[in-house]
Amino acid sequence: MLNYPMLLNMSTIIITGNLGSAASAGVVLSMFTVGGMVAGAIFGKLYQITSKFAMSVGMFMVALGMAFVNYANSIMLLIAGTTFVGIGFGIIMPSVMMILGMIAPPAGFTAASGIVMAFMNLGGFVSPYYMALLARISGQSSVRFPIFFAMIIYGISALIYTLTRLKAPPSTTAPGAS
Template sequence: MENTKGKIKLGIYGIGLLMMGVIAISSSLATIGARFPELSQTMIQNLISISCIVIIPTTIVVGKLMQTFSKKNIVMAGIIIFIIGGVAPAFMTSFTAILVMRAVLGIGVGVCQVVSTAIAVEEFSGTEQDKVQGTLQSSQMVGLAIMVFTGGKLADIQWNYVFYVHLLAVLALILVAIMIPNTKPKKDTASGVVQKAKFTSATWGWIIFMFVLFINFQIYNVSLSYLIAEKKLGTAADAGLSVAFFAAGGFVMGLLYGKLAKIARNCTTSVGCLMLVVSFVIISSASNLNMCYVGSIFFGMAIASTLPGIFINTGMSVDTFSAGMAISAVTCAQNFGQFICPFIVNPLSAAISRGSNVITCFIIGALLAAILTIIMLLWGIKKNKKISLIKSPNL
């Protein structure tokens, strides 16, 4: 039994390597842009944004598919789609065709994001689930680091070679094929009533929280390079190096998440939100690149210490049959928050800013993260007290 669980963990972590595949080519966007000089910078950036948009409906569709088909078959199909959408642009010269394949890649990433977490929720519980979810975050960071840095070196050789980084998915496909059991979902058909996924008020609360949190998270992704340029702290390459520190912070915290969750229990998510406050305060006041890198480390730690708890609590807020769909909805909220962030934060920053709009964006992010910290701290304290009373009813 223990050996079987160990294999499942390896399969889950294999999927995790691909979960940030959308930004695998981020370090090479300028190189790709040089190949298409007639296109604007915004159009080149669509190579990433179009994948994010496609992930949104994909997560909902996958949630429905998991009610009928085995998660193993779904994720294997998703990984194959990932490989096709990721590698095919290496053989293309039409930007439109490349953009279409990037949309296909988004489908594969969306499948991996939902199914990896759903398997973890289904197969593990308690402190073991905390550890699995934490290590899953670390595997995401490892996959991100491998693809971004390898992609940069490949692009230096030739612009289209960067797309070969998506071949990392072959390793994930092998791990899933060998390690993940082919278990079909169980449906309650004894009553003759078709079973449907049902969300509780707690489920909707986590969906809203994830949406707001990732509006905040996206501030870092879309604004850091502009802040570094505006403050004249470094070049675009220096801004790209922040990915290394972001990934390092996330990797370390992912490994430590189980211990953090054991100590803080239901207050763990509030600790992550607090780290986000620290990250944004450091970055907004940065006077040199090192401060930006320190802020990036805290940002990676914030992601790795908030996401596991959100997914775990979402899965626990519904019955087993509904868990997959609930996780799909939360993942959808995550990607929608990322997509809509610039349309909310940038106008707000411009309206209230008396100086730098970019710095104001990070200040807004710090304030919003502080509010989320307080909300989750109060929720966590209440939840911890409730659990303590259940365990010790005579106290």
């Protein structure tokens, strides 16, 4: 739900800001996918290095990317922002699945991952309504304010997750660890 406003409003941001054309929006948005591909390529090594903090790294990357997108005044900043968001999201999703695999019994993993994906898609469905609600409550633009809001939520979530993982016992960081 937090990512969709960036994806849905990119064309509007580019056109209203006189930053480019619809083709520019396509290039910028494709960088989200490229970022996800980069994250997929490095996830294994990143997880070995960061282990219980991989999710934190992903959330901080998304927050950074959302900041770039929110404050961007050029196509290059938008490209950098969407790439960071793609990398962050490409770290978050496998991290979620890793955590799910650690806490769900093997027989229940399929159902648990299906529920996660269902809620992810539900977030995409409710995103336009959420953007309108945020705009109405805040009195801000429904174009950039949800991106700013996402930046704040991801940043706070990353901080809270990091702090809770600092206090987590080692046995919850990897399957089979004691």
